[in-house]
Amino acid sequence: MAFDAVAAARSARNAGIYALLVAAVVLAALFVPGFATPTNVGNVVTQSAALGLVAIGQTFVIAAGMIDLSVGQLLGLSVVLTCALSEGRGELLVPVALAMVALGAVVGSVHSWLVNWLRIEPLILTFGSLSILQGVIFTMTDRSVGRAPDALRWIANERVLGFPVAGVLLVVFGVVAHALLRNTRFGLRLLATGDDGESARRAGVDVARVRWGAFVLSAIGATAGGLLVAGRLGTGYPNAGQGFELDAIVAAVLGGTSLAGGRASIVGTIGAVLLLGVIANVLNLLEVSAFVQTLAKGLIVVGAILLTRGAPVVAARAPGAVAAG
């Protein structure tokens, strides 16, 4: 009974973000010339894939009641390293990709150790590591370096039977992440930790390990996203990751993940990523200036937070109401 009520509320929230997405697509198709072509729609999906990976990772961290502001610069570091290390050599793609996953695992582990053992606030910690990662990138290079292997460019840009490869990748990652969150003990413990860390600990949840899992997933989402961005750009641009952290947080929040923790939806996050992608695409098609786009992005961030502000309170009350009934 309780489970049904929670699941129903979740479906309603997911329906909300997808209704917005459909409305945006219909409006864009009707009023924006050049939007409703197979090529353009494919582009929206292709360009959203990297943010999708980052936002999925961020969803886990936020669900656990934390935040990860370092993902943008970590993605940038992954872009630079991927291109600089492989220099376009296809045979190095697999080793480099594995190295980037390892980089994510290391950065995520360091974050979780600092939070678990030194009790640093995740917000402050990842704000600090954002600065460190940026310093590391610019110590290595202040201009674009290296070249992405052709195979990576193919994955990031091309289509098979009309389907964008990067989009298919995003769906695969989304399905795995969804299953991890909904159908595993880790997912259950993660949501319990985010809902109330102290109660979860008393109930026997290894909170430190849950946080480790969340930070590692977030960091690997960022480095994997970096592989896709490297494939899109074709070269290691040091500023490539700027702003990804904000977009990822906004996507998670718009998708129904509560900043207070304890509630998350991968399906919602992906819907919100696509919505942000459609908006960015429409602004580009309408040839809106970069300045206005920056302004619009800021307003979207603020609007998204205000739009979803009532949600955490509802979530906190819902279990009690269900138990009483």
Added chain:
Amino acid sequence: MGATVRDVLGRWAIVLVFALLYGVAVLLSDAFLEPVYVGNILRQAAPVGIAAIGTTLVMILGAVDLSIGAIISFSAVFCAVMMQGEAGNIGIAVAATLVVAAAFGAINGALNLASPGSSFILTLGSALALYGLTQLYSGGTARGIVSPGFREFFNHRLGDVLPVLALAMLAIAAVMELVLRTTRFGRQIYLIGSNREAARLSGLPVAAVTFACYVVSGLFAGLGGIAVLARSGVSSTFVGRGFEFDALAAIVLGGTVFRGGRGTVVGTVAGTLVLFIAFNLVNILGFNYNLQLVLKGTIIIVASAGYAWLGRDR
């Protein structure tokens, strides 16, 4: 008893760090003993220090303001445009800049009242919007002309040593420390920061104080923007970009805890000085500028960890 030793240590940590770092600096370079050089460091630190003083109030309240870099940038551009290179415009330009900066602070305050608990992302969002506005306003390049006399006044050295900008930072710090310690407004900030719900239940004007703190943070960021313009003469769109990192590092170093309820303005200013002595050391030792970014991040993390450890038994 262990807790009280830690308590004392926590209170004086920034002074210890400051003394230690200054000692190291003197050992590495005689320059740190020259009054003029010390005056330079103070002047260099003034824009960040002044802005960080305002943000300290928000942090004691248990919230955060990450939009100050954007407000500093906008204020520098706006002030230069208002001056139009005429000495007679300085007064009105400075006044108008402060009003607009305080208005941005008011917007942040209103947003945070509408959605309490998401201050970091709200102010990141409003910062992005403000950068967009600043670029539209400036056309994406440096705009406006600084009036003659403006830079001369703020950089003038009293007794040939202490620049007016440096004195301004110290004076503002003294005033704000007094406000925090002796006024009802100051006490209310600490009480709300310690326990927002308890403060609300006991009838404190939580909304009004929160709003006021954001206005102060915006206003001081405006002052910081004017200080940047006075120090460098540059009014480009991104002149204040990244200042929120410097300010946060200074505030955390100074002992203001992220959860709120604790912190001092004097600590923030001392933290700012530690930061800028460290930056100067990085330069003197011949390291790459980008090392400053690594240093800032490390300071933010290490200082948070240190204070978290000192406050562990609380």
